[in-house]
Amino acid sequence: MTGAADRARRMSRVQNTAHGVRGPVVQAGEIHGGVWLTLPETGRHPLRALSGLPAARDWDPFLAGVHRARTGPGGTGLPAYVPRDIDGELRRLVRESAAHGGLVLLVGPSTAGKTRAAFEAVRDVLPDHRVLAPDPGSDLTQLPGLHDAERDVAWLLWLDDLQSHLGPDALSPVLLDWLTGTRVPVVATLRTQYYRELRESGEALGMRVVNAARPLLVSREWSSEERRRAEATGDPLLAQALPHRDFGVSEYLAAGPELLREWRSARIPAEEGGHPRGHALVAAAVDLARTGLASPVPRRLLDLLHVTYLAGMATLRPEPLDEAWAWAVRQRLGAASLLVPGDLEQSVWRAFDYLVDEAPPARDVPELVWDTALDQAKDGEERWLVGRTAWRSGHPRVAESAWLPLAEAGDTRAMSDLAELLRARGDLAGADAWLARAADAESDTAMYELGLEYLRQSPYHRRNAFGTGFAAVRARYWFRRAAQAGHVEAMYQLGRLPGRWDGTDEGPETWLRRAAEAGHARAMTELARRLRRDGDREGAAAWLARAAAALDPEGMHLLAASLRERGDEEAAEAWFAAAAGAGYPRAAHALSALLRARGDAEGAARMLERAVRRERRAITDTVAAYTRQQGL
Numbered sequence: 001m002t003g004a005a006d007r008a009r010r011m012s013r014v015q016n017t018a019h020g021v022r023g024p025v026v027q028a029g030e031i032h033g034g035v036w037l038t039l040p041e042t043g044r045h046p047l048r049a050l051s052g053l054p055a056a057r058d059w060d061p062f063l064a065g066v067h068r069a070r071t072g073p074g075g076t077g078l079p080a081y082v083p084r085d086i087d088g089e090l091r092r093l094v095r096e097s098a099a100h101g102g103l104v105l106l107v108g109p110s111t112a113g114k115t116r117a118a119f120e121a122v123r124d125v126l127p128d129h130r131v132l133a134p135d136p137g138s139d140l141t142q143l144p145g146l147h148d149a150e151r152d153v154a155w156l157l158w159l160d161d162l163q164s165h166l167g168p169d170a171l172s173p174v175l176l177d178w179l180t181g182t183r184v185p186v187v188a189t190l191r192t193q194y195y196r197e198l199r200e201s202g203e204a205l206g207m208r209v210v211n212a213a214r215p216l217l218v219s220r221e222w223s224s225e226e227r228r229r230a231e232a233t234g235d236p237l238l239a240q241a242l243p244h245r246d247f248g249v250s251e252y253l254a255a256g257p258e259l260l261r262e263w264r265s266a267r268i269p270a271e272e273g274g275h276p277r278g279h280a281l282v283a284a285a286v287d288l289a290r291t292g293l294a295s296p297v298p299r300r301l302l303d304l305l306h307v308t309y310l311a312g313m314a315t316l317r318p319e320p321l322d323e324a325w326a327w328a329v330r331q332r333l334g335a336a337s338l339l340v341p342g343d344l345e346q347s348v349w350r351a352f353d354y355l356v357d358e359a360p361p362a363r364d365v366p367e368l369v370w371d372t373a374l375d376q377a378k379d380g381e382e383r384w385l386v387g388r389t390a391w392r393s394g395h396p397r398v399a400e401s402a403w404l405p406l407a408e409a410g411d412t413r414a415m416s417d418l419a420e421l422l423r424a425r426g427d428l429a430g431a432d433a434w435l436a437r438a439a440d441a442e443s444d445t446a447m448y449e450l451g452l453e454y455l456r457q458s459p460y461h462r463r464n465a466f467g468t469g470f471a472a473v474r475a476r477y478w479f480r481r482a483a484q485a486g487h488v489e490a491m492y493q494l495g496r497l498p499g500r501w502d503g504t505d506e507g508p509e510t511w512l513r514r515a516a517e518a519g520h521a522r523a524m525t526e527l528a529r530r531l532r533r534d535g536d537r538e539g540a541a542a543w544l545a546r547a548a549a550a551l552d553p554e555g556m557h558l559l560a561a562s563l564r565e566r567g568d569e570e571a572a573e574a575w576f577a578a579a580a581g582a583g584y585p586r587a588a589h590a591l592s593a594l595l596r597a598r599g600d601a602e603g604a605a606r607m608l609e610r611a612v613r614r615e616r617r618a619i620t621d622t623v624a625a626y627t628r629q630q631g632l
Contacts, residue, residue, distance in 0.1 A: 034139030034169075035132075038344045050130050050153040057127035064133065065115045065160035065189070067336060069237060069253040079253060080235040084117050085223055085574070086216050093216070094125045094185065098156070101180030104187045105162070105210060107195045107551060108218035109581075110353040113250035114189040115160050117218060122156065122187055129185070130155040135343065136164035136295065137378060140175055159188040161353075163198075163294040166206045167379045173208040180212075190215075192582070193357060195551060197292065197385065199521065206381065211488075211519035217551055221577045222249050224570060255332050256354035263338055263355060266327075269316045276316040277324035280309035282338045284369065285351035290362040291373040292389035294382060296342025296350040299325075301372065308366050362393040370398040380406055384414060396421055407434065412443030419449060444485035451478035451490060483511060491515035492523045516543060521552035528558065548575060553584035560587065569594065 035047040047053075054060075061078055062068065069079050084090075086106075093104045106114040122131070132155055134140065143157075157179065159165040166172075171186070179186055190198075195215065198206040222230070230238045230249060241249045251257065263282050268274030284305040288297060303321065310318055318324070328339040329349075338355065342348035370390055377383035387402025399421055406414035415438035423431035435453075438446030454475035476497060482490035495512025509530065515523035524547035532540035544562060547555025560575035573594060579587030592608040595601075 034142030036135040036138050037133070038135050047132070047134070050132065050155045053130040053132055053155065055127065056123045056129050056131050056156070059119075059123065059131050061116070061119050064119045064131075064158065066119055067111060067115070067250075067254040068331075070255045070332075079237040080233040081116065081120050082226060082230040082233060082238065082249070084113065084218065085226060086218065087117065087121065090117060090121045090216055091125050093214070094121050094187065097185035097187070098126055098129070098154075099183070101183040101185070103176060103180075103209070103213040104185065105213035105215045106189045106218050107192055107215040108189075109192050109220050110357040111251040111254040111256045112218045112220040114218045116250070118187050118189060122158070126154075126156060126185065128154060131158050132156070133158040133160070134165070136161075137170075138165075139169045140165070140171060141169055143175075156185040156187060159186065161294070162188040162190040162210075163194040163206070166198075166209060167381045169379070171209055173212070176209055176212055188213075191353060191357060192551065194294070197388070199519075199550075206385075207488075214546075214549060215551065217549060217578060219574065219578050219581065220251050221581065223574045251354075254354065255336055256352075256358075259332055259336060259338055259352060260355055260358055262332070267313075267316070270319045271317065274316065275319060275324060275327045276313050277306065277310065277318035277321065278327040278338075280306040280313075280318070281324055281328050282351060282355065283309045285339055285349060286355050286359055287362070287365045287369045288373055288376070289351050289353075289356040290359055290365055290389075291370055292362075292382070292385040293373040293376055295376060295378050296348035297376055298348055299346075301376070302339075302349060305369060305372060308368055362389055363395075365393070365395075367395070367398070370395055371401070374398070374402055380409075380411060384411070384417075387414075387417065391417070391421060396425070410441070412438040412441045413445050415441075416443060416445040416449045419446075423453075444482045444487035444490070447478045447482035447485065448487045448490040448493075451475045451482060451493065454478065455493075483514070488515050488518045488520045488523075491518065492520050492526075495523060495526065516546070519550065521547050521550035521555060524550060525552050525555040525558065528555070548578070551582065553579050553582040553587070556582065557584050557587040557590070561590065564594070569598075 037045060037047050066078065090104070090106070093102075096102065097104050104118070106118050108114045122129070130153055132143075134157075140157075159171060162171070165188075171188075176186065190210070195210060198210050227242060227249070230242060237253065238249065241253055263279060266275040266279040268276070270276065281302050284302050285297070288305075306324075319327075325339075329337050329341075331337050336352050336354075338352055339349045340352050342350055370386070373386045374383060377386055383402050384406060387399045387406075390396075390398035390402060400418065403411075403414040403418045403421070407418050415434045419431040419434040419438070422428075422434065435446050435449055439450060452475075454472070476494070479490045479494045479497075483494055491511045492515040495508045495510075495515055497508060509527075512523050512527050512530070516527045524543050528540040528543035528547060531537075531543065541559075541562060544555055544559040548559040556575050556579035560572045560579060563569075563575065564572035573591065576587045576591035576594065580591055589608070592605075
């Protein structure tokens with residue numbers, strides 16, 4: 001039986017008599033060890049029953065994925081928990097998820113405190129629920145809990161680093177629908193870079209999963225109120241962290257900045273205290289992650305790849321391989337290591353996620369590393385994401401290698417992406433052929449791409465207007481078909497198109513609202529603008545709050561400006577900081593002005609310097625993209 005047919009059989013839609021709702025139900029009797037757990041006392045083993053899982057009140061925070069803290073005065077690896085500003089909303093969502101099902105998603109950069117906040121919320125709100133935290137790569141279509149003896153076990157699914165648990169055999173929209181129908185809470189964390197990648201991936205599986213949640217943003221920068229709470233705990237380790245205002249408190253506790261500095265400074269001769277081979281091992285792991293590969297990789301792979309990074313370093317006299325590994329995996333300050341094991345057996349490894357988050361875009365990743373990432377991709381979804389990252393990073397050959405086998409296997413999303421790549425290359429016939437195949441398969445993405453193609457042909461396009469010529473009419477037609485098929489970006493495009501509408505069509509604001517309700521962050525911001533323009537300030541404020549929660553940088557900035565207008569400067573500061581952290585320079589300038597008005601000249605100067613750096617980087621990226629486009 002094929003994998004697809006087997007999945008269809010296991011996830012067939014049947015009557016769920018236990019809860020009286022219809023939804024995808026995993027067939028009992030198919031459970032034969034597809035879900036794996038790794039525990040210190042037992043190692044890696046297949047999950048057989050939910051009743052043997054730990055209750056949330058007894059769960060180990062480090063098994064949950066909480067970063068160990070640096071050693072310090074009385075350090076235990078876990079300082080006192082400081083309530084975060086999101087805690088009230090987080091607990092409400094966890095409570096609702098237990099009552100009605102659904103995904104609770106915390107989004108933020110590495111070492112922001114996402115996992116700790118989620119862990120404390122689950123332990124507080126659902127102390128008696130059994131916690132299932134599967135290993136990455138587990139076949140979640142074989143979840144237990146379906147036998148009569150297990151139906152009464154209250155449990156939750158815990159997915160730290162959600163990007164490692166997405167896929168047709170992992171957390172898919174179908175499985176999430178079943179979990180929601182059976183009222184199983186799903187609590188997950190996701191780093192900001194992966195969240196943005198998934199949100200921008202059209203109608204990809206991952207986007208449909210994250211759109212099912214209202215994400216909670218966990219900022220690396222702590223608010224003034226959070227810092228006051230930390231000070232009030234009297235915890236000596238927190239007291240040690242608070243003066244370091246250049247970093248977030250959780251960031252400092254996890255030793256992220258020190259590890260980044262040590263890795264970057266290791267590329268000097270070994271006799272001078274450097275670790276050039278160790279630096280190369282870590283660089284290989286970081287670059288694999290920069291390609292979009294979420295899965296950890298075997299040690300032997302890093303042994304082979306790191307040689308690429310040693311080219312031209314013979315004069316540094318690289319240390320022996322075993323010594324390099326010992327340096328790369330050594331725990332610093334009792335907190336973390338540069339290379340982190342992906343399982344207890346230490347058979348697979350990944351780079352400490354803080355190093356990946358602080359790395360630039362993946363334009364300079366060597367070709368061999370891209371090819372290796374494709375070979376290591378665990379499924380079509382991960383392979384597609386690697387291809388998407390390659391395309392955006394100026395590596396069209398890699399993107400084509402990623403997408404062509406998927407397109408030939410019938411993946412309409414890959415067909416549409418391949419058409420975009422061929423059009424950019426000048427192969428219009430090839431692009432049209434793939435788009436036609438995708439459209440014949442009723443691909444909403446292909447119909448959206450056809451709409452974009454006609455939009456580009458419209459003589460009104462460059463004037464940011466839209467007319468009634470043939471190209472304009474065809475663009476609207478294909479956008480409408482894609483939108484009716486559920487393509488969220490097509491809904492957004494329809495919402496942006498002015499001009500005359502025929503009497504059978506729904507107007508732009510209707511489509512814009514639909515896109516916003518489907519989770520499109522920019523649509524939320526645009527809808528808020530229009531509502532504010534029409535005098536509906538309350539409706540505008542509600543949509544701005546949702547856009548900010550969905551991490552739209554402009555939405556965060558506009559919400560902060562609105563809060564400042566209402567006199568809530570503390571909340572405004574938090575959202576300006578979040579928008580600035582998301583790379584929105586106007587927010588950094590606004591925050592600098594706010595800090596200056598408060599008398600914090602040092603903070604204002606630091607924020608202004610950060611804004612200038614980002615603006616320079618944006619200009620450099622724009623010039624580089626133009627140069628690649630022109631073949632210069």
